[in-house]
Amino acid sequence: MRRGLALFAIVSALALGAGLYLTRPEVIAPEEIAGIEPDLARGEHVFHAAGCASCHAADEATGEDRLILSGGHRLVTEFGTFVAPNISQDTEHGIGGWSRAEVVTALVKGTSRDGRHLYPALPYAAYEKAELSDMVSLAAFLETLPADPTPSPPHELSFPFSIRAGIGLWKAVNLGGGWAVDVPEDDPELVRGRYLAEALSHCGECHTPRDPAQGLDTARWFAGAPNPSGKGRIPNITPAGLDWSEDDVAAFLETGFKPDFDVAGGSMTAVVTEMGLLPKEDVAAIAAYVKAVPAAE
Numbered sequence: 001m002r003r004g005l006a007l008f009a010i011v012s013a014l015a016l017g018a019g020l021y022l023t024r025p026e027v028i029a030p031e032e033i034a035g036i037e038p039d040l041a042r043g044e045h046v047f048h049a050a051g052c053a054s055c056h057a058a059d060e061a062t063g064e065d066r067l068i069l070s071g072g073h074r075l076v077t078e079f080g081t082f083v084a085p086n087i088s089q090d091t092e093h094g095i096g097g098w099s100r101a102e103v104v105t106a107l108v109k110g111t112s113r114d115g116r117h118l119y120p121a122l123p124y125a126a127y128e129k130a131e132l133s134d135m136v137s138l139a140a141f142l143e144t145l146p147a148d149p150t151p152s153p154p155h156e157l158s159f160p161f162s163i164r165a166g167i168g169l170w171k172a173v174n175l176g177g178g179w180a181v182d183v184p185e186d187d188p189e190l191v192r193g194r195y196l197a198e199a200l201s202h203c204g205e206c207h208t209p210r211d212p213a214q215g216l217d218t219a220r221w222f223a224g225a226p227n228p229s230g231k232g233r234i235p236n237i238t239p240a241g242l243d244w245s246e247d248d249v250a251a252f253l254e255t256g257f258k259p260d261f262d263v264a265g266g267s268m269t270a271v272v273t274e275m276g277l278l279p280k281e282d283v284a285a286i287a288a289y290v291k292a293v294p295a296a297e
């Protein structure tokens with residue numbers, strides 16, 4: 001872990017120099033999405049599959065209140081604490097004044113409206129694999145949600161992680177990698193499950209360990225990882241760590257109940273809350289994909 005930190009620090013310093021030009025923030029131009037007609041029902045499913053409320057709703061919010069995206073959820077990491085911002089429709093403290101291209105840019109390029117790099121605590125390393133039509137539908141769905149005037153608190157990060165320029169090099173090393181797991185392209189359920197799990201639901205952000213460059217280690221996909229928030233470990237959910245049937249996995253994602261009647265805890269609770277709002281076929285597809293991930297210790 002210390003080696004990872006040192007490397008990250010060196011990498012950040014490098015990016016400040018010559019790398020700055022090569023690693024400048026990218027955007028999605030309005031023309032790129034101009035022809036896409038948003039589908040609000042689809043946008044709502046994407047919202048739940050992608051777990052936006054897990055970070056952007058207030059921690060204590062339940063039910064309809066999870067649609068108030070006032071921010072405030074704290075992500076405690078070894079680099080400091082990230083605080084999810086207000087992304088409600090408030091024009092001053094939220095994203096009410098943002099165009100759809102600006103919202104899609106944040107999600108798939110990790111670039112904010114003011115042109116700064118966003119931290120990958122917003123899981124754009126997953127969302128970059130999403131279809132633009134889904135992201136446009138999601139952006140349109142967000143516009144139907146309430147405005148909330150809560151100001152976004154600042155992150156609590158120490159140097160050099162407080163310098164956003166370093167994120168550019170992280171992006172250059174860690175983005176654009178394609179799918180982590182091979183599935184038969186003629187199996188629509190697995191293809192769909194992989195799309196949901198890898199591009200939207202970002203299961204790997206928690207269940208996959210990181211490599212020294214702080215990207216997800218695709219050779220140990222879903223092999224379990226230290227809990228980013230400090231306590232305990234996130235379980236291995238490959239066949240090497242989990243012997244549940246496909247139905248067991250689907251039932252767990254939907255209800256939070258494990259085969260032994262224990263219930264989901266920790267950060268998985270919010271994932272289960274969102275999964276319960278997805279169509280059953282989508283949850284079943286994710287479960288099928290989980291069972292198709294190769295065993296890894």
Ligand code: HEC
Pocket residue numbers: 047050051052053054055056075082083084085087095103106107112113117118119120121122123138
């Ligand atoms: C794991 C937590 C997490 C999830 C899940 C998440 N976000 Fe975020 N999001 C963050 C954090 C943290 C930031 C702040 C990043 C920064 O300041 O660089 C952020 C920033 C943003 C921003 C930029 C806001 C600004 O003022 O620059 C937008 C827009 C956004 N998120 C939308 C979404 C949407 C839509 C979803 C669901 C598809 C989502 N986020 C899912 C944590 C999350």
Ligand code: HEC
Pocket residue numbers: 197201202203204205206207233234235236237242249252253258263264265266267268271286290
């Ligand atoms: C925000 C972090 C996070 C995300 C994202 C996440 N998980 Fe989890 N997951 C956890 C934690 C923490 C646990 C342990 C919960 C417990 O023991 O009660 C867990 C437990 C599980 C378990 C039960 C394993 C066991 O041995 O009990 C399964 C199955 C699982 N997750 C699948 C998934 C799938 C599939 C996704 C994506 C749709 C996903 N998780 C996304 C954090 C996460």
